[in-house]
Amino acid sequence: MKIKTIIDVTKAEILQKNGITGIDIKYAFAADLMSDTLFIISREEEPVLLISGITDQSVVRTAVILDIPAVLIVRGKTVPQKTIELAKKNNIIMLKTYYIMFVTCGLLYKEGLKGAPWQKR
Amino acid sequence: MAEKIKIFQFPIKGADFEHIGNATIETRKLVKTSFTEEECFKNASFFSSRDLLRRFGICAYEAEANVIIHAHYGLFKTILCCKKIKGEVIDRGPGIPSILNALTPGFSTASETAKSLGFGAGVGLNNIQKIADFTMLHSEKGKGTSLQFEVWKAKDNEIGRIAMKIKQIIKALKLELVTKNVDMEKEVKSAYSCDLLSNVLAKAGDESTWLTVQTNMNIIGVATIKKIPIIIIAENSTIPEQTIAKAEENGIIIAKGKEDTFTISGKLYELFQKE
Numbered sequence: 001m002k003i004k005t006i007i008d009v010t011k012a013e014i015l016q017k018n019g020i021t022g023i024d025i026k027y028a029f030a031a032d033l034m035s036d037t038l039f040i041i042s043r044e045e046e047p048v049l050l051i052s053g054i055t056d057q058s059v060v061r062t063a064v065i066l067d068i069p070a071v072l073i074v075r076g077k078t079v080p081q082k083t084i085e086l087a088k089k090n091n092i093i094m095l096k097t098y099y100i101m102f103v104t105c106g107l108l109y110k111e112g113l114k115g116a117p118w119q120k121r
Numbered sequence: 122m123a124e125k126i127k128i129f130q131f132p133i134k135g136a137d138f139e140h141i142g143n144a145t146i147e148t149r150k151l152v153k154t155s156f157t158e159e160e161c162f163k164n165a166s167f168f169s170s171r172d173l174l175r176r177f178g179i180c181a182y183e184a185e186a187n188v189i190i191h192a193h194y195g196l197f198k199t200i201l202c203c204k205k206i207k208g209e210v211i212d213r214g215p216g217i218p219s220i221l222n223a224l225t226p227g228f229s230t231a232s233e234t235a236k237s238l239g240f241g242a243g244v245g246l247n248n249i250q251k252i253a254d255f256t257m258l259h260s261e262k263g264k265g266t267s268l269q270f271e272v273w274k275a276k277d278n279e280i281g282r283i284a285m286k287i288k289q290i291i292k293a294l295k296l297e298l299v300t301k302n303v304d305m306e307k308e309v310k311s312a313y314s315c316d317l318l319s320n321v322l323a324k325a326g327d328e329s330t331w332l333t334v335q336t337n338m339n340i341i342g343v344a345t346i347k348k349i350p351i352i353i354i355a356e357n358s359t360i361p362e363q364t365i366a367k368a369e370e371n372g373i374i375i376a377k378g379k380e381d382t383f384t385i386s387g388k389l390y391e392l393f394q395k396e
Contacts, residue, residue, distance in 0.1 A: 034186075034239040035248060038179045054239045061142030065149065065178035067171065082139075090146075 001025045001113055003070060003093060006049065009111050010097040010104050012072065016084050019093035020069050025049045029116040030105050034062050048116045051104055055079045060086045060094075069093060074101045125161040127201040133185055135193040135214065138238055144197045145181040149174065152201055161203065177206045177272045180253045183245040184210040184268050190235045191215065192265065204274050205254075211267045217260040224250065224258075287351060287374070290330065294388055296353060296376035299360055300368050307350035307374075312393065314386045318343050325349065332385055336360045341367040350374060353389075355382040 002024060006012060030051035031037045037050065050071045052059050060083055063071050069092065073079055076098035087094045097104055129151050131144035153174060155162050181197070188195035192214025200207040217223045224246050231241025246268075250256050253270035260266040287309060291298065313325035314332040318339055325331060325347050332353045333340065341364060344352055351374040354360060360375065368375050378385050 032239050033242045035183065035242045035244045038182065038248060052239075056238045057139065058141050058238055058240070061146055061182070064146055065142070065182055066175060 001108075001111065003095075005111065006070075006072065006108065007095060009107050010072065010095075010099055012095040012097040014094075015073070015079055015096050016087045016092070016094035018088050019091045020047075023047050023069050023093075025070065026114065027116040028105070028108055028113045030101055034058055037062050038066070046117070049108075049113065051101060051108075053077065053101060055083060057083050057086050059083070060090060060092055063087075063092050064090050070095065072097060072104065074099060074104050124202055125159070127155055127159075127162075129199040129201070131197045133188045133195040133197055133210075133212070135189060135191070135195070135212075137189055138234060141186055141189050141238070141240070142182055144185050145178060148181060148197070148199050149178050152177070152199065152206065155201060162201070173206070173272055173274070176252050177208065180249045180270045180272065181208050181210075183249050184208065184270070186235075186240050187245055187266075187268075188212045188214075190231045190241060195265075205271050207269065207271045209267070209269050211265065213265045216262040216264055216266055217258075218262055220258060220260060290351070290353075290389070290392060291376055293392055294353070294376075294378055294385060296378045299354075299365055299375040299377050300373070309351060312386070312389045314382055316382075322346065330389065332382055332389065334358050334382065336364055338364050338367055340364065341371055341373060344368075344373050345371050351376060353378055353385060355380065355385050 006025065007014065025047050027046060028049040028051055029037065032053050034054070047069050050063055050068045051074060052071065053074050055073055055077050059071055071087070071092060071094050073094070073096045076096060079094070079096060084094060099107065129148050131147060133144055185197060188210060192212035195210060195212030198209040200209070222228050226247045227243045229241045229243030235241040246258070249270055254273040255271040257269040287307060290309065308328060309330050310328055311326050312330040312332060313321065315321050316333050316335050318335070321331060321343050327348050329349060330351050330353060331344060331349045332355060334355050336354060336358050340352060354375060354377045357377060357379045360377065365375065
């Protein structure tokens with residue numbers, strides 16, 4: 001799924017557009033607990049979208065560590081400028097939607113995004 | 122050949138929630154550039170696997186978050202060599218009152234600030250323990266904590282796990298080792314229980330564990346043909362010297378158990394199910 005489709009489906013707003021161009025997102029993962037997020041095993045060839053309600057810089061850092069190319073913030077929260085700057089520096093695409101997390105996930109799932117592969121440990 | 126080692130160090134300030142993850146990202150960048158630029162690390166093929174870098178990142182991030190949430194200040198040291206990446210996080214702070222509690226998933230003493238940022242779920246140390254190939258935690262109440270973790274080259278890790286399996290079997294079934302030339306590097310994939318040698322020859326899987334009460338010399342011949350690395354003798358049967366000598370000659374492990382074939386089989390079955 002192209003970033004453009006995600007924007008259309010969730011009526012999202014682009015906060016930061018610098019990133020890997022022409023990326024084709026296959027999986028998504030939604031969590032607010034960063035420790036939970038750390039358990040998804042994303043691979044470079046299988047780009048993952050991170051859906052979160054956290055607007056702090058930690059969400060960007062988590063994305064960097066896990067090679068996640070794009071982050072979608074839910075519930076239309078105001079994202080601090082520092083977070084956007086950090087995302088720009090690390091080439092992470094940042095989007096924001098006004099839907100709540102449940103609806104966002106549902107819409108994207110309906111459009112064909114799958115749950116991110118994760119390892120049971 | 123001399124081995125090259127690279128060391129990176131980053132200070133971490135306690136309660137500095139704004140910069141949580143900075144040390145990890147900076148270290149990750151440095152490690153990554155070492156992989157692509159330094160001749161020595163470029164040649165180590167395992168570095169091409171991003172999995173290693175990611176696993177290290179996860180552990181480092183959790184460890185760093187722990188220092189920021191709980192301690193006054195800390196130091197994050199990374200040692201990079203051709204076989205593994207080692208992370209060392211040492212801090213000065215309150216220490217961990219009960220390590221057992223700290224390792225229990227869900228137990229957390231993190232502040233509300235930390236929790237509002239998505240940390241402090243009480244699974245950090247547990248995550249590190251599960252993801253890293255080696256962890257060591259030492260803490261002194263009122264002084265500080267030191268955490269070490271290592272992420273190994275995938276292949277080394279594999280051998281480690283296989284060697285564990287034979288050790289595991291011997292330990293879990295409380296077996297007595299009869300042969301002295303124990304080669305723990307061998308892998309066991311399944312098990313077969315039977316006393317009829319011809320049945321074993323026909324049906325036992327290659328490289329499996331063989332459980333029997335037979336102790337004559339022929340069992341070694343069968344084991345050699347079927348590439349069976351370990352024979353378990355049930356019911357504490359006496360094993361002739363010749364059998365032991367021949368087993369040692371062929372590099373086959375013989376272990377003895379007190380229980381009967383049925384009981385050992387059941388325990389073995391459970392063990393393989395867990396694997």
